[in-house]
Amino acid sequence: FLKNCRFHFLIWVQVIVGNPKVHDAIQANVPLVSCHLKVSLRSRHENGVPHTYCMLRVCLSRGPQVFLHTRSLLGASSRTLMDLKALVSSLNDFASPSLAESWDNVGLLVEPSPPHSVSTLFLTNDLTEEVMEEALHFKADLILSYHPPIFRPLKRITWKSWKERLVIKAFENRVAVYSPHTAYDAIPNGVNDWLAKGLGACTTTPLQPSMSPSYPSGLSHRIEFCMDSSQAVESFLAALQVIPGTSVYTLPSRSQGTDQTHIVLSCAQAALLSVMGFLSKDKHLCDNIQISSLQKPLLPSTGMGRLCKLIDAVSLKAVVERIKKHLALPHVRLALGVGKTLDSLVTIGAVCAGSGSSVLQGVDADLYLTGEMSHHEVLDAVARGTSVVLCEHSNTERGFLLELKDTLAAHLENKVQVVVSKKDRDPLEVV
Known part of the structure; x- marks a missing residue:
């Protein structure tokens, strides 16, 4: 009917x-x-x-x-409309999903049927049901949720689970959902650099630098071997160079009084089997081949966590007050390192937004700043003389959204309205 x-x-x-x-x-x-x-x-x-x-x-x-x-x-x-695919492409350019941790679930998580135009981009740290209602009130076409609301696979979409209800409401109201999570942790001027500002003026370097997602030349392996100069080197090299994804150069060398040609061949992963198949035809070569994997280059100022060297050493008490002001928190949790007091000077701090224990573990610093650590991880840190400030997980992330609002508006050339949630908050509070 x-x-x-x-x-x-x-x-x-x-x-x-x-x-x-x-x-x-x-x-x-x-x-x-x-x-x-x-x-x-x-x-x-x-x-x-x-x-x-x-x-x-x-x-x-x-x-x-x-x-x-x-x-x-x-x-x-x-308002100006922006096609969803174009907007997602711009978001990926701003912070490539390849920078996220391997365990993470980032990128476009919910996509309404095309065409889908975006006028309002809604920012939140956590997409709860209360925040979803707020986003619908603002007529959001795309929700950027820092934490992915879909993390573990969903076996069904029903009304019983709050996360499943979020997916249902998103589809029913044609609202797309995108999550950057640890990609925003890694980028320069991202979440961790924002958190580091809470310590005061300092220089920062990533605790766990990010590698380039790909090899600059596309070549991942290096193969080296030597041939007697009396052999048909030119014809041998010509046969190698026709294999796609290879690069060859030669160097003169001498071994045991014999003139030789040192051959260095770089190749892509896909070409490695073809190259080895060709070289295996000569048993003498196979016995002298050296194969090594090339390292992907590190990306400057990109990675997880930050090691912060303060321009001027200040007391731990002063740093704690700076952190509270930066995060707009009346209280934080503090564990004093063994032998330390509130008057102890802080010259080096290590920060990691969210749950930072795995990133901060073993880092030599006067102070750790993160959202949460386990009881035993805190004990390990203070035993080494490192004081620990814990602010609850999302409190070390949420404030970044206010900076992100202006940054994304400029990045998207003001083509969409960017709104930050007011309902989003950490579920834990001091009473």
């Missing part, structure tokens, strides 16, 4: 006077929909901009699901 039924209803939309985007966007993007804008009933000025409330009569011949497709178009009538 619903498939063949026609639906007639009236909806109110707010548009800028003289802006035809609503009418044009619906007719261009929604199939089999007829639209008519009637004379405005009232208008008013908001922030000096004239707004008109118009009545839009819509006739649908494809059922109510078509109306869901128009939601973002109607809500975005006075």
Whole structure:
């Protein structure tokens, strides 16, 4: 019945006077929909901009699901729209998902059926049900949730689990969900660099530097061997060079009074078997071949955690007050290192947003700053004379979103509205 039924209803939309985007966007993007804008009933000025409330009569011949497709178009009538795929590509350029930890689940997690345009980008540290309702109130088309709301595989999508309900609401309301998580931890001027500012003026280096996701030349292995110069070296090299994904150069050498040619061959992983198959035809060569794996280059200022060298040494008490001010927290948890007091000087700090025990373990520093560590990990740190400040997991991450708002707005050339959640908060509080 619903498939063949026609639906007639009236909806109110707010548009800028003289802006035809609503009418044009619906007719261009929604199939089999007829639209008519009637004379405005009232208008008013908001922030000096004239707004008109118009009545839009819509006739649908494809059922109510078509109306869901128009939601973002109607809500975005006075804003610039950005295609979801283009926006995700820009987000990936800003912080490549390849920088995330291997165990993480980052990138686009929920994608409405295309086409999907984004007018409002909504930022949150954690996507809870309360935050989802807030995002829907702001008519968000894309939610950027720092922590991935989908982390472990979902075997079913039902109303019983709160995370499954988030997925259902996202699809029902045509809201995309994207998560950067540890990719934002790694990038320069990302979450960890923001957290390091809480210690005061300092220079920072990553505790665990990130490697380039690929080899600059695409060549991953080096093969070295020598041939007597009396052999047909030129024809041998010519046969090697026709193998795709290889690079060959030679050096003159001398061994046991015999002139030789030292051959260095670099190749891609895909070419390694072909190269070895060719070289294995000469048993003497196989006995003298050296194979080594090339290291991917480290990325400057990129990686997990930060080692912070303060420009001026200050007391532990002063650093704690700086941290509380930076994170807007009335209280933090402090464990004094053995032999340390609140008056002890801090010259080197190590920070890691979130749960930093694995990154901070064994780092030589006066102070560790992170969200959470286990009881025994704290005992290990203080036994080495390192004081520990714990602020709860998400409190060491959330404040970054305020900086990210302006950064992303500029990166996206102000094509979308960027909103930061006010409902998002750490579930733990001191009472």
